[in-house]
Amino acid sequence: MSSEARVNIAIDARGVARRFGARWVLRGVDVQVHPGEMVGLLGANGSGKSTLLRILATLLKPSAGSALVYGHDVVKVPDDVRRHIGFLAHSPGLYDDLTARENLQFAASMLGLEAPNLDAALERVGLSHVRNERVRGFSAGMQRRLSLARLVLANARVLLLDEPYSNLDVAGIALMNELIGESVAGGGAALVVLHELAPSAGLLDRTITIRDGRIVGDDDAFLEPDALAAAGER
Amino acid sequence: MTAPSATTDLPRPGYWPWFGAFAYLFLIGAQVMGLVTSVPDRDMGHLQKIMYVHVPAAWIMSLTFAVVLWYSFLYLWKQRENDDLKAAAAAEVGSAFCGLTLVLGMIWGRPAWGVWWTWDARLTSTLVLFLIFVGYLALRAFVEDPHRRAQWSAAVGIMGAINVPIVYMSVRWWRTLHQVQSSPATVDPWYVINLRANAFAFLFVMIYFIRQRYVASRFERAAELAAQAVALGRN
Amino acid sequence: MAWKDDWRRVRAIVWKDLTTEGRSKAGFNSVAALGVTILVLFGFALGPDTQALRDAASGALWLAVLFAGVLAFNRSYQVELESGALEPLLLYPGARWTIFAGKLLANTIFVGLMLVIVVLVGIVLFQVNIPDAWPKLVAVLALGSIGLVSLGTFYAAMASRSRAREVLLPLLLFPMLVPVLLAAMSASKALLSGDMMHEAGAWMNMLVAYDVIFVVAPLLAFEHVIEV
Numbered sequence: 279m280s281s282e283a284r285v286n287i288a289i290d291a292r293g294v295a296r297r298f299g300a301r302w303v304l305r306g307v308d309v310q311v312h313p314g315e316m317v318g319l320l321g322a323n324g325s326g327k328s329t330l331l332r333i334l335a336t337l338l339k340p341s342a343g344s345a346l347v348y349g350h351d352v353v354k355v356p357d358d359v360r361r362h363i364g365f366l367a368h369s370p371g372l373y374d375d376l377t378a379r380e381n382l383q384f385a386a387s388m389l390g391l392e393a394p395n396l397d398a399a400l401e402r403v404g405l406s407h408v409r410n411e412r413v414r415g416f417s418a419g420m421q422r423r424l425s426l427a428r429l430v431l432a433n434a435r436v437l438l439l440d441e442p443y444s445n446l447d448v449a450g451i452a453l454m455n456e457l458i459g460e461s462v463a464g465g466g467a468a469l470v471v472l473h474e475l476a477p478s479a480g481l482l483d484r485t486i487t488i489r490d491g492r493i494v495g496d497d498d499a500f501l502e503p504d505a506l507a508a509a510g511e512r
Numbered sequence: 513m514t515a516p517s518a519t520t521d522l523p524r525p526g527y528w529p530w531f532g533a534f535a536y537l538f539l540i541g542a543q544v545m546g547l548v549t550s551v552p553d554r555d556m557g558h559l560q561k562i563m564y565v566h567v568p569a570a571w572i573m574s575l576t577f578a579v580v581l582w583y584s585f586l587y588l589w590k591q592r593e594n595d596d597l598k599a600a601a602a603a604e605v606g607s608a609f610c611g612l613t614l615v616l617g618m619i620w621g622r623p624a625w626g627v628w629w630t631w632d633a634r635l636t637s638t639l640v641l642f643l644i645f646v647g648y649l650a651l652r653a654f655v656e657d658p659h660r661r662a663q664w665s666a667a668v669g670i671m672g673a674i675n676v677p678i679v680y681m682s683v684r685w686w687r688t689l690h691q692v693q694s695s696p697a698t699v700d701p702w703y704v705i706n707l708r709a710n711a712f713a714f715l716f717v718m719i720y721f722i723r724q725r726y727v728a729s730r731f732e733r734a735a736e737l738a739a740q741a742v743a744l745g746r747n
Numbered sequence: 748m749a750w751k752d753d754w755r756r757v758r759a760i761v762w763k764d765l766t767t768e769g770r771s772k773a774g775f776n777s778v779a780a781l782g783v784t785i786l787v788l789f790g791f792a793l794g795p796d797t798q799a800l801r802d803a804a805s806g807a808l809w810l811a812v813l814f815a816g817v818l819a820f821n822r823s824y825q826v827e828l829e830s831g832a833l834e835p836l837l838l839y840p841g842a843r844w845t846i847f848a849g850k851l852l853a854n855t856i857f858v859g860l861m862l863v864i865v866v867l868v869g870i871v872l873f874q875v876n877i878p879d880a881w882p883k884l885v886a887v888l889a890l891g892s893i894g895l896v897s898l899g900t901f902y903a904a905m906a907s908r909s910r911a912r913e914v915l916l917p918l919l920l921f922p923m924l925v926p927v928l929l930a931a932m933s934a935s936k937a938l939l940s941g942d943m944m945h946e947a948g949a950w951m952n953m954l955v956a957y958d959v960i961f962v963v964a965p966l967l968a969f970e971h972v973i974e975v
Contacts, residue, residue: 295740298657302743337834339659339975341740356974360840369831375767387759388839390752412770428835588971643922650918654909660975664905667968668919671898674964675923678957682926685949686933 285349288467293343305491321488364434535716576606581673596662601725607645760849782815804873805935820903847969891931901965
């Protein structure tokens with residue numbers, strides 16, 4: 279494939295492998311996600327899903343293989359990759375002693391935003407009423423919503439989401455789906471680690487299943503949630 | 513990134529065993545020459561001969577710092593794992609020479625100054641450098657991920673090497689601003705010749721040691737890479 | 748403007764570190780209390796003789812600052828590691844040296860405030876006569892703490908994320924700080940006793956040189972250390 283063609287792929291991972299000490303968590307994974315696609319990443323605990331996501335987010339370097347985000351190599355030009363991605367990790371990554379608004383203010387400064395609309399972002403995730411309260415007192419779901427607000431500010435093209443629905447209530451899940459939907463519809467892409475398919479049913483274009491660091495299934499057709507849940511646990 | 517093919521180009525012994533034998537023989541020869549040729553020092557007697565090993569050990573130790581600096585830079589620049597292994601090998605050999613310098617200095621100091629330790633500028637700065645080496649090796653021991661270990665120890669190695677002249681200068685000032693340090697001038701030509709012969713002997717031994725330590729770590733890595741090949745199903 | 752963005756990031760880090768530190772005052776209070784406690788212990792070790800106390804004052808003071816300060820450096824990264832905030836921090840696009848610069852400034856202010864408390868207590872406990880050249884003494888305190896904080900902040904970036912961080916940081920840091928400690932102790936001691944030999948100036952030059960080298964080198968190397 280020509281390099282020009284690879285620029286038009288949102289995520290293009292080839293033979294990505296990663297080990298921690300002597301243990302191989304990823305053993306050569308190929309993943310392509312095209313603009314406008316939302317792809318689910320399935321697999322049992324410890325199968326390497328999160329590791330793959332973190333490599334694509336430039337947080338880990340692959341031990342072997344290469345990965346591009348819109349043609350930018352995650353190892354060679356990580357800063358270019360960072361301008362394109364929005365990453366949502368397991369942990370909220372917030373400062374407990376800052377208020378919700380201060381956390382967003384900090385994120386906006388670090389993102390280099392001249393005039394960020396913090397209140398709009400807070401409104402969007404439904405945290406306006408607690409904007410001046412410290413994050414320490416927030417529930418896990420509220421913290422996740424605040425992380426989402428940070429994602430809204432960043433306005434990234436490629437979303438890398440690690441179990442985004444955990445701790446969210448029904449309204450939160452709907453909000454998450456709305457944000458993913460907007461991003462994908464606008465020519466972006468999303469790679470989402472999932473434990474269960476129900477929350478994102480109807481949005482997913484395709485699912486990839488990882489087992490023991492290798493891809494065991496790449497399904498174009500949408501599968502029934504029950505079948506996929508079974509695939510994840512197999 | 514590490515290419516799995518690295519397993520195929522392990523370092524070969526080549527002429528290195530011969531070089532090793534030569535280094536050891538040279539070292540023995542230099543010692544024999546030192547004992548036979550030099551007359552007992554007027555003040556120090558036979559004790560003076562410790563200088564034949566103490567001074568070269570100190571010189572070679574400084575040289576290994578330069579080697580660590582060089583390979584640390586090379587690693588950060590080229591990101592080749594072998595450079596990290598070379599820097600680590602040099603640091604281990606360097607700390608051995610550093611320890612040797614200290615022990616020999618103390619053995620000399622006991623009869624010469626009447627104490628095992630004195631806050632002499634050179635001895636003190638050597639001790640500080642030894643501690644910096646220890647920190648470097650401790651860091652390597654406490655970090656498991658090879659990439660992170662290489663990256664961090666390169667940074668620590670460079671910082672340490674930059675600090676070497678500053679440490680030496682500060683300790684010397686600290687001493688000389690309080691008391692003038694006496695350095696007896698020895699003019700015996702055999703003394704100079706023996707010092708140089710021993711310096712070369714130590715240099716050869718150092719090169720051989722670093723090489724052997726490097727080869728050992730390459731084999732360790734090769735074993736890990738072989739495990740990788742199996743894990744990836746590419747054997 | 749790239750430098751404007753960089754400066755905005757530096758300011759954001761300083762503001763964030765100091766705000767979180769200020770809201771959980773326990774951190775600063777306990778570090779400062781530790782500094783004072785170490786001074787008191789030095790007083791016991793050196794005996795009640797006034798002249799002995801005065802002679803040892805500068806050494807005791809700097810060691811108290813060093814031992815208490817070393818706790819501050821790991822804390823500075825602890826805030827990031829606690830709730831996984833380091834990852835988002837690394838994911839913001841832009842130069843990573845700004846993170847170091849921000850933490851360096853914040854830690855300098857933190858250690859500086861602690862230094863004020865420790866010095867004031869030290870002057871009383873060690874019965875120090877304040878010399879006429881006290882502005883120079885303030886300059887020595889500032890220069891010394893910059894060198895201390897810069898390398899401390901740099902090494903804590905590694906030590907705080909390794910096993911055995913409590914022992915690794917002092918093990919890496921203290922030998923590296925020998926020049927700055929010697930220079931700061933000697934300069935303050937000379938100034939306290941009237942600087943008869945005019946040696947304080949030479950030590951201050953060395954402090955400036957050390958600070959320049961060990962602020963610039965970590966700024967350049969930080970990217971390599973924080974990314975892995």
